[in-house]
Amino acid sequence: MDQLVKTRYADLYPEMGTNPIPLSINKSPDQYEKERRLVFEPEWHLIGRIEQVAEAGDYFVQDVPTFGVSLLIVKGKDHKIRALHNMCRHRGNKVVSTGVSSGHAHGFSCSFHGWTYDLSGQLAVTPDEDQFFSFDRADHGLAEVHCDIWEGFIFINLSKTTPAPLLDSVAEFADQFQGYFKDLDLFAHFSADVDCNWKVILDAFAEGYHVPFIHGKTLPEAITGGNNPLCHMQNIRLFKRNRSLSAMGNPDYQPTPLEALVGAKVGTPIFPALKADLDELPPGVNPEKNPEWGFDINIIFPLSYFAVWANGMVLVYNFWPTGVGQTRFEVKLYWAKPANAAERINQEITRVMTVSVVREDMSSLETTQEVYQSDAFDHIHLSDQEIAVRHNYELISAITGWPLTPNKN
Amino acid sequence: MESSNSLPPGFAELEPFVDQWAISTEVERNRVRRNSSMEEIRGLYKAVEPRLSDIIEYLNEFPLDDMPDDARQLLRLAMSTMEITPAVELYRQPDVVHAFDAERVEILVDDPV
Incomplete structure (x- = not known):
């Protein structure tokens, strides 16, 4: 040495x-x-690897207690990896329950009133939809969070505005x-x-x-x-x-x-x-x-x-x-x-x-x-x-x- | 206690350790380690150590996700032995000597074997 x-x-x-x-x-x-x-807020945070969401429908949950949020990292049918707020756009229940850390799904169905989202976070099913007022499902998808990938590492960013590119952070x-x-x-x-x-x-x-x-x-x-x-x-x-x-x-x-x-x-x-x-x-x-x-x-x-x-x-x-x-x-x-x-x-x-x-x-x-x-x-x-x-x-x-x-x- | 053949043939002398140590999850293996006496921990180590090479050779013949029940029990004994190895080889007490409280560590991924 x-x-x-x-x-x-x-x-x-x-x-x-x-x-x-x-x-x-x-x-x-x-x-x-x-x-x-x-x-903390303007920056990118490393939360996982692409292997955790290898197939379309694979997902994992990442809690980010600094901002009090639970995120759903999911690979869509288009093979894009997205980070979505794990929060139903109806009354705010988690669409993937506390205690479940990862899995494979065809979509996410809220256990409260059955609102169901596809793998890209779009609202696909609203039971009894006629009872809502001037309702367009396209307006009620799971909220998306900035998400990007470097060398197979998945990063998220929770800033409310467009953040600097991930490569600037890396x-x-x-x-x-x-x-x-x-x-x-x-x-x-x-x-x-x-x-x-x-x-x-x-x-x-x-x-x-x-x-x-x-x-x-x-x-x-x-x-x-x-x-x-x-x-x-x-x-x-x-x-x-x-x-x-x-x-x-x-x-x-x-x-x-x-x-x-x-x-x-x-x-x-x-x-x-x-x-x-x-x-x-x-x-x-x-x-x-x-x-x-x-x-x-x-x-x-x-x-x-x-x-x-x-x-x-x-x-x-x-x-x-x-x-x-x-x-x-x-x-x-x-x-x-x-x-x-x-x-x-x-x-x-x-x-x-x-x-x-x-x-x-x-x-x-x-x-x-x-x-x-x-x-x-x-x-x-x-x-x-x-x-x-x-x-x-x-x-x-x-x-x-x-x-x-x-x-x- | 379950009699005789919960382990594969050839490993009968490890049978007395199955009840306490054939454990499928890391949370439970660690809990049992911390709640066992050094006499119990050394007992497992002394019994498995001379056979570990044979155990690994035997288990290598099976796919990890498709093992017969008796082989799986043997794998669980080997996994518990890995859990208690530092207690015997390094600490001479069940848990790490000076460390953050294990009960406050939340295990989020724990694939059972």
Whole structure:
């Protein structure tokens, strides 16, 4: 691992500075309202993969608690993927009930009065239609939300006006992953309501400094061993609004006995030292083309995160702010659909380990927010390895006008 | 307890673990793990570990979505073993040592096996 970058990121990105970050930005209700209006509402949010709606009639439900809406993502007979408000245009009941997360349908029928919509959201059947007044079904389809696709990832946008194109949001990532993502099956999906500001969660996933400590029991050697005991990133890229981090795996990692046994059966253990042909990876994946690559984290402004693991697994995170001190954190895991029992069992130990790691990541969030709420300290210090955390604060500060100067509220 | 042949021939010594650990969903496997003693958890690990290679070879002969009932029970035992593996190999206690409360995590996709 001699090729580990020795440069200070602060020198690569001098505009980031090195000042402490004031905590008030994570606890001010006024600031939260500003962020909601200027940061969350105009932007695109990554919510899933095209494989989740492979066939016409396939659908899934995506709740977006930041805006208090439930969306229906559905592939129409015209093979277009649409995002529709999951809300009957008659009296507002959900057309797909709470508790149903995905399925296959020929149309959507509201359980309240039987209004039925086709796969494009058009109102097809209104029982006892003569009893309505100057009624035209064409005026009463399910309301459509901006929806677009990049590299097979489905994004939605809830702004009331025409948003900037998705490609402007993906920006520097746009042509970095061409053709890489395919046949990704959603195999695990979970969420939790966490009592902390959305930035506190995002911060927890934007650096590797925490790994040897908070994950000391679960990942004792896998990505921190060898010559990189403190989990320095091999590459951190700060773009205009997006950012990415690339982490190495430890080629000398000795898996636990059952990890090793199951991994040997399928050839893609949880933490591989990558032997694949590095030249086949597109520029955005393992940007250093390091044979000891572990995984990459890519954060698309403002609330979307996708990670790419050397073993082929892809993770999508959503940080849905629901209040100045509340966030719904949502995790989706994708991988090739298992072809046999060995792959299914390997997927399961990988899922169990991933959930363990994520629950560890989440363990510090609420206590952190609790301390931020107190007046014990008014600022925090970030290391050079935490420059991606700083990048987010600089960005939010610039957009909302919140001064990043300690001792000012 | 159900007698004899709920598992395929050749795996009879795992029969005592079927009632507690042949579980189809991840939610339930995790709940049982967190509510079991380390003695029970180690019991499953010690019984399955030397046979896991045989189990995988045996199950690989069947399509995942069309397994005979006895093979499916065996797959469920293997899945529970994956669930409890970190408890034995890493934590020496049933749940992750320092982690966000599992009861507060809502599982939204849980394909039964």
